[in-house]
Amino acid sequence: MLLLATKERIDFLPHYDTLVKSGMYEYYASEGQNPLLPRSLNSDISYFGVGGKQAVFFVGQSARMISKPAASQDVHELVLSKEDFEKKEKNKEAIYTGFIRNRKPSDSTHITSDDERFLHNLILEERDKESFTAVVITGVQPDHMQYLKNYFHLWTRQLAHIYHYYIHGPKGNEANAVTKETSPFNNIDIQISMFEKGKVPKIVNLREIKDDMQTLYINTAADSFAFKAHVEEEGIVEGIIRYHPFLYDKETYPDDPCFPSNALNLRNRQVLCTTLKVIQHLVGGVS
Secondary structure, three states, rough: OOOOOOOEEEEOOOOOHHHHHHHHHHHHHHOOOOOOHHHOOHHHHHHHHHHHHHHHHHOOOEEEEEEEEOOOOOOEEEEEEEEHHHHHOOOOOOOOEEEEEEEEOOOOOOOOOOHHHHHHHHHHHHHHHOOEEEEEEEEEOOHHHHHHHHHHHHHHHHHHHHHHHHHHHHOOOOOOOOOOOOOHHHHHHOEEHHHHOOOEEEEEEEEHHHOOHHHHHHHHOOEEEEEEEEOOOEEEEEEEEOOOOOEOOOOEOOOOOOOOOOOOOHHHHHHHHHHHHHHHHHHOOOO
């Protein structure tokens, strides 16, 4: 048990994969559009996740990562910022050094800036949580700000598509399914909230979305085929193939919000899909 908050000095260097693999990764991850900068790091700060660090600098200028494992009595907090990197470089200091703050839950005495006063409420919520991870990104790029505000409907549906089976279980969000009150997946909730000054907050629970792609796949399919494959006598892969026929000169396959047949121009589709990949990294996504 900590009596007072402490700082632990750490050193970190870019992993060699930054040079060796980043070009190929960025190309495929961005599908040839708006590639991320090679910012992959591997060291003591990998405790907070490599993919997340890469994603946050695509979105903004600074990231504060706060984490507490269930087995730990302490909260671990790390701040990385582009401004801090540039300041160290200008002063000819070691750039890849920093501190991880180890502190008690709900201790926000280190937050002194007016721009970060919103963190006091976030840190106060730690008191009732056994384990948690929070990623706070500030200095968000103007393009992303506009996208998040103007396309709230689209990117929340894409998140509902990505995490569909975590939220609804193996059978998905079937329109005619019997209520799943006893399902173990009922305790998995992802809520998206957007607060704009002077406006009513936009809040949506991904479980309540009925028009994400996976829901449309399930409820517009004419038929389905379940399969199970054994891999190297140890692993098992299960899946479902759904049939969406072309009927009466009309495509019955649902329209993809990332590549809609209308409504969005090419530039907006590119921003939509690239930013969604970043959000997926931050939340800890799956394909």
